[in-house]
Each structure stands twice: as structure tokens, then as C-alpha cells.
Amino acid sequence: MLDLSLNGARVVTPGGVQVACVGVQDGVIHSITDTPPAARTSLDLSGKVLLPGVVDLHVHFSEPGRTHWEGWAFGSRAAAAGGVTTVVEMPLNAIPATTNVPALDLKLAAARAHSQVDFALWGGLMEDNRADLRPLHAAGVMGFKAFMLEIDDGSFRHAPDHILYTGMRELARLDALLAVHAENSALIHGLSRDLQAQGRRDPQAWLEAHPPVSELDAVRRALLFAQDTGCRLHVVHVSLPEAARDILAVRAQGQAVTYEVCAHHLTLTDADFVRLGAVAKCAPPLRDAARVEALWELVLAGEVDCITSDHSPCPTEDKATSNIWEAWGGINGIQLTLPLMLTEGVLRRGLKLEDLAQLLSTRPAQIAGLYPRKGAIQVGADADLVVADLNSPWTLRREDLLSQHPWSPFIGRTFGARVERVYLRGQPVWEGGHVMPEVRGQWLRPQGAAVPT
Structure with a gap:
């Protein structure tokens, strides 16, 4: 029983784009399969794109x-x-x-x-x-x-x-x-x-x-x-x-x-x-x-x-x-x-x-020296995943920006694609138009860098 399964999206992997199911366990990509694995949480993402x-x-x-x-x-x-x-x-x-x-x-x-x-x-x-x-x-x-x-x-x-x-x-x-x-x-x-x-x-x-x-x-x-x-x-x-x-x-x-x-x-x-x-x-x-x-x-x-x-x-x-x-x-x-x-x-x-x-x-x-832990949808990588809809036009408003000072040269611009969900190490960090406040990031060091005491 996996923690999460994201099913039916067009999954963008290093080997190409395929309709697949991505299984996540303990914050890491566990499997990329044709059929949904058993998971505590399963989502149907048919018609969506899943990006790293x-x-x-x-x-x-x-x-x-x-x-x-x-x-x-x-x-x-x-x-x-x-x-x-x-x-x-x-x-x-x-x-x-x-x-x-x-x-x-x-x-x-x-x-x-x-x-x-x-x-x-x-x-x-x-x-x-x-x-x-x-x-x-x-x-x-x-x-x-x-x-x-x-x-x-x-x-x-x-x-x-x-x-x-x-x-x-x-x-x-x-x-x-x-x-x-x-x-x-x-x-x-x-x-x-x-x-x-x-x-x-x-x-x-x-x-x-x-x-x-x-x-x-x-x-x-x-x-x-x-x-x-x-x-x-x-x-x-x-x-x-x-x-x-x-x-x-x-x-x-x-x-x-x-x-x-x-x-x-x-x-x-x-x-x-x-x-x-x-x-x-x-x-x-x-x-x-x-x-x-x-x-x-x-x-x-x-x-x-x-x-x-x-x-x-x-x-x-x-x-x-x-x-x-x-x-x-x-x-x-x-x-x-x-x-x-x-x-x-x-x-x-x-x-x-x-x-x-x-x-x-x-x-x-x-x-940055963070690959293969970061940067790709592949087994063993962190489950950092983005669900995008490529057929969802929207126009940027000032109130859409989450920066402390929401100014931008792009306000008023129409976009053809929307970020719908984002996962950080398997945890939802953005969904339903909201950031999940309990999620915390980790410090990453390049492979081979000493860990400070």
C-alpha cells in the first residue's frame, strides 16, 4: 500500500512522455506503471500533464x-x-x-x-x-x-x-x-x-x-x-x-x-x-x-x-x-x-x-549537483511533482501573486496553461489555489559537500 498514486496523466519522464501512474512512498517516487498501484490516496489526472x-x-x-x-x-x-x-x-x-x-x-x-x-x-x-x-x-x-x-x-x-x-x-x-x-x-x-x-x-x-x-x-x-x-x-x-x-x-x-x-x-x-x-x-x-x-x-x-x-x-x-x-x-x-x-x-x-x-x-x-535526487520523474527521485492543465486559459491579476509585494510586468497577460497541484517530496504544497502551511523545505547540499556540525 503506497502513500500516493497519481493516475492517468501524461507523465514527462527522461525517456519521454507517457500516460502512466506514478506511485509515491515515503516522499520518493516508488513506481511508474501502466496500471494504478494500491495507495492510501489515489487521484485521477486524466487529461492533465505531470511534470517534475x-x-x-x-x-x-x-x-x-x-x-x-x-x-x-x-x-x-x-x-x-x-x-x-x-x-x-x-x-x-x-x-x-x-x-x-x-x-x-x-x-x-x-x-x-x-x-x-x-x-x-x-x-x-x-x-x-x-x-x-x-x-x-x-x-x-x-x-x-x-x-x-x-x-x-x-x-x-x-x-x-x-x-x-x-x-x-x-x-x-x-x-x-x-x-x-x-x-x-x-x-x-x-x-x-x-x-x-x-x-x-x-x-x-x-x-x-x-x-x-x-x-x-x-x-x-x-x-x-x-x-x-x-x-x-x-x-x-x-x-x-x-x-x-x-x-x-x-x-x-x-x-x-x-x-x-x-x-x-x-x-x-x-x-x-x-x-x-x-x-x-x-x-x-x-x-x-x-x-x-x-x-x-x-x-x-x-x-x-x-x-x-x-x-x-x-x-x-x-x-x-x-x-x-x-x-x-x-x-x-x-x-x-x-x-x-x-x-x-x-x-x-x-x-x-x-x-x-x-x-x-x-x-x-x-x-547544482542535486541530480538524480531532484530534477526528473524517475524511480528513486524525490516526488517533486507538478500537475498542469494545458487547456486552462487565465489572466493574471495582482491578487493572484503570492509575493509580499505583488507587482509584475505580466499583470493583465493571458496564459494558456495553469499549475493545478504541486507536491514536494510527496506532500501537497499547492492545491485548490492555496499553499499548504504545514509543509517545510529542506536544505540541499551538492553531492560530496560536507555537512556542517
């Missing part, structure tokens, strides 16, 4: 220190409602940033107390915490994040070239992964000063301060540094097909590099940003329609490693300004990644469901 829970490699929940921005409680609720069952949370936006072990302990305490989805954590590389990289690695962070773009974010700073390069050398010795935000800092800040001196404060000025060449140059520099040091590299939120092709070219030559594309860079354009203003501000910025479609071509060709949200919320008032330089730069998106990709990818462009599962679940789990 989404693994989002790039989220900012801002706790500790900025819980009023979002926090683990609100952020993880939004994740669960969107079918995201595992998040890998970034070191910045929290105060203190996760750049040493004491700061890691503070973040762990908040996450363990409030997260309703499973979680892994990035550490940070910045100027100057190189002595903290080895202790953080031993403590169980899944990798490290560095900004090539100079930022002012409380306790997190960027990594200028000499810090980036020497940090990569140390991470190569640890066989640790480095994620980089790749934009040319000097170029962007110089252009920004010039534009502000001209009195420019409009959205178009933000685009002009972040020209495509600023991203392309930084990506190439990061690839060169990683090649010279032997560091494993992950390039976050690639917005340019040109940069993606550079990454693919060096990988074809044997370099260890992966990259992600954000859902908003696939579903919004620079014209949307000019129309919407601060609510759609992000860095790198939204790009022109031709580049968006070129990114989709890479997605459909299987040449994008994973799709993420870069969920970066803030209080609504930090978006409510006509001065684009003052507005917070980030997209509130974790709840919408899967519905967006089902609608724009599967329903509109014919993306195969098994390819979508690779992009949102399997490949990010592999990059």
Missing part, C-alpha cells in the same frame, strides 16, 4: 536583513504556487550577504524556519572575501556568485578583474562552480553618468546605458578568465544570442561552462520596457524582439542549458518612480516561470514537454 518540480537556480529572497522586501515565507509560497519545488538562493539582497560562514548560518536559520520548498544556497565572491571561499565551500554552498558590474547593495560588492581572476583560481582548486553576472562595469557606469548629466531619466536611457556590447564584452572576458584558471563557470541571465553562441563555441572546445536564460528575456522586449517603465527594469535589460526570437531559436534547438526566474522582488514603492535610475532593477517572476514557458514555449512554439522538463528541472538540478 521546477529547480530554479537563480532567486533572491532577501532574508536576512530585508525580510520586508520578500523573505523566505513569501518567496517560497510564490515558488510553490508556480510549480517551483527547489530554489537555489543567491548571496546578495540579504544583509549580511552570504560571503562567510556566519552569514550562511543566518540565512540557513531563516530558510529552515520559513521555506515551504527545498533549497540550496549560493555563496558570494566579492572584494574581498577570498579567504572565505574554502570555508563556505566546506559548509555546503552549491557554488559562488560574482558581479562583474559594480553594484551598491549593502554588504555585497562586485568582483573587479583581479578579484575575479584570483578567486577563479581558488575555486578551480576546490572544483567549485562560479556564476557570473557579466556586464562591463566601466562602460555602463560611464554611459550612465553621461546620460544623467544630460537630464535623462526615461526607460530608453537605461537601455542606452546597457548596450549589448557591454554584456558581450564581459561574457568573453569571463570565459577567458575561466579558461586560463580552469574554473567551472555558469553565466547567469544571458540576454544576447551572440553571447550564447560564444559560450557554446568554447564549450565545443572542451571548456566547462553552462548558461541560463531568464523567462523575462524570452517573453518581454525592450519595447515592453519603454511602455511599462520601472516595473520591467532589470539588468541586463530587456532586448529587441529580433534577439528575443533568436534566443527562442536556441531554446528550441536544445542549446540553452536552463531557464530561470532571477526573482528579485522589492517594495512596490521602489518601482513607483518615473526616474529610471532610482527604480529597483529586478523582476518579480518565480510564480510565473512555468506558466510562461508552457504558454510561450509549449503551446505557442511547439517546445516538447520533455525538453521543457530538461530546461526547468533536470539540467538545473545537474548544474
Whole structure:
């Protein structure tokens, strides 16, 4: 007698899509069969799709220190409602940033107390915490994040070239992964000063301060540094097909590099940003329609490693300004990644469901060192499962968003698919339009990471 049996859905497995029954015992997938097994709870999911829970490699929940921005409680609720069952949370936006072990302990305490989805954590590389990289690695962070773009974010700073390069050398010795935000800092800040001196404060000025060449140059520099040091590299939120092709070219030559594309860079354009203003501000910025479609071509060709949200919320008032330089730069998106990709990818462009599962679940789990426990519907994996209806149109309202500050550039957008139920390790965490309050996430460490005492 199993705990749960989900019967009759189109099940998206690593081997393809099949109508099957998925049996769950003790939080783990026990069986995938043609006929329903005996179970304490059985559900008929005929006509539905059963996907692996989404693994989002790039989220900012801002706790500790900025819980009023979002926090683990609100952020993880939004994740669960969107079918995201595992998040890998970034070191910045929290105060203190996760750049040493004491700061890691503070973040762990908040996450363990409030997260309703499973979680892994990035550490940070910045100027100057190189002595903290080895202790953080031993403590169980899944990798490290560095900004090539100079930022002012409380306790997190960027990594200028000499810090980036020497940090990569140390991470190569640890066989640790480095994620980089790749934009040319000097170029962007110089252009920004010039534009502000001209009195420019409009959205178009933000685009002009972040020209495509600023991203392309930084990506190439990061690839060169990683090649010279032997560091494993992950390039976050690639917005340019040109940069993606550079990454693919060096990988074809044997370099260890992966990259992600954000859902908003696939579903919004620079014209949307000019129309919407601060609510759609992000860095790198939204790009022109031709580049968006070129990114989709890479997605459909299987040449994008994973799709993420870069969920970066803030209080609504930090978006409510006509001065684009003052507005917070980030997209509130974790709840919408899967519905967006089902609608724009599967329903509109014919993306195969098994390819979508690779992009949102399997490949990010592999990059994070969490596979095969996470990332696929297969026997022995955690029963992180999403029930979706691909024939259920709905229009996003502000009140549908579970983030603490429910703003979004997607409000008013119609989606063709809906997330109906979500299971975390066999427990229902989202059903009937509600998050189950009793479910708690677990801390995940990459395979081989030491467990702190």
C-alpha cells in the first residue's frame, strides 16, 4: 500500500512522455506503471500533464536583513504556487550577504524556519572575501556568485578583474562552480553618468546605458578568465544570442561552462520596457524582439542549458518612480516561470514537454549537483511533482501573486496553461489555489559537500 498514486496523466519522464501512474512512498517516487498501484490516496489526472518540480537556480529572497522586501515565507509560497519545488538562493539582497560562514548560518536559520520548498544556497565572491571561499565551500554552498558590474547593495560588492581572476583560481582548486553576472562595469557606469548629466531619466536611457556590447564584452572576458584558471563557470541571465553562441563555441572546445536564460528575456522586449517603465527594469535589460526570437531559436534547438526566474522582488514603492535610475532593477517572476514557458514555449512554439522538463528541472538540478535526487520523474527521485492543465486559459491579476509585494510586468497577460497541484517530496504544497502551511523545505547540499556540525 503506497502513500500516493497519481493516475492517468501524461507523465514527462527522461525517456519521454507517457500516460502512466506514478506511485509515491515515503516522499520518493516508488513506481511508474501502466496500471494504478494500491495507495492510501489515489487521484485521477486524466487529461492533465505531470511534470517534475521546477529547480530554479537563480532567486533572491532577501532574508536576512530585508525580510520586508520578500523573505523566505513569501518567496517560497510564490515558488510553490508556480510549480517551483527547489530554489537555489543567491548571496546578495540579504544583509549580511552570504560571503562567510556566519552569514550562511543566518540565512540557513531563516530558510529552515520559513521555506515551504527545498533549497540550496549560493555563496558570494566579492572584494574581498577570498579567504572565505574554502570555508563556505566546506559548509555546503552549491557554488559562488560574482558581479562583474559594480553594484551598491549593502554588504555585497562586485568582483573587479583581479578579484575575479584570483578567486577563479581558488575555486578551480576546490572544483567549485562560479556564476557570473557579466556586464562591463566601466562602460555602463560611464554611459550612465553621461546620460544623467544630460537630464535623462526615461526607460530608453537605461537601455542606452546597457548596450549589448557591454554584456558581450564581459561574457568573453569571463570565459577567458575561466579558461586560463580552469574554473567551472555558469553565466547567469544571458540576454544576447551572440553571447550564447560564444559560450557554446568554447564549450565545443572542451571548456566547462553552462548558461541560463531568464523567462523575462524570452517573453518581454525592450519595447515592453519603454511602455511599462520601472516595473520591467532589470539588468541586463530587456532586448529587441529580433534577439528575443533568436534566443527562442536556441531554446528550441536544445542549446540553452536552463531557464530561470532571477526573482528579485522589492517594495512596490521602489518601482513607483518615473526616474529610471532610482527604480529597483529586478523582476518579480518565480510564480510565473512555468506558466510562461508552457504558454510561450509549449503551446505557442511547439517546445516538447520533455525538453521543457530538461530546461526547468533536470539540467538545473545537474548544474547544482542535486541530480538524480531532484530534477526528473524517475524511480528513486524525490516526488517533486507538478500537475498542469494545458487547456486552462487565465489572466493574471495582482491578487493572484503570492509575493509580499505583488507587482509584475505580466499583470493583465493571458496564459494558456495553469499549475493545478504541486507536491514536494510527496506532500501537497499547492492545491485548490492555496499553499499548504504545514509543509517545510529542506536544505540541499551538492553531492560530496560536507555537512556542517
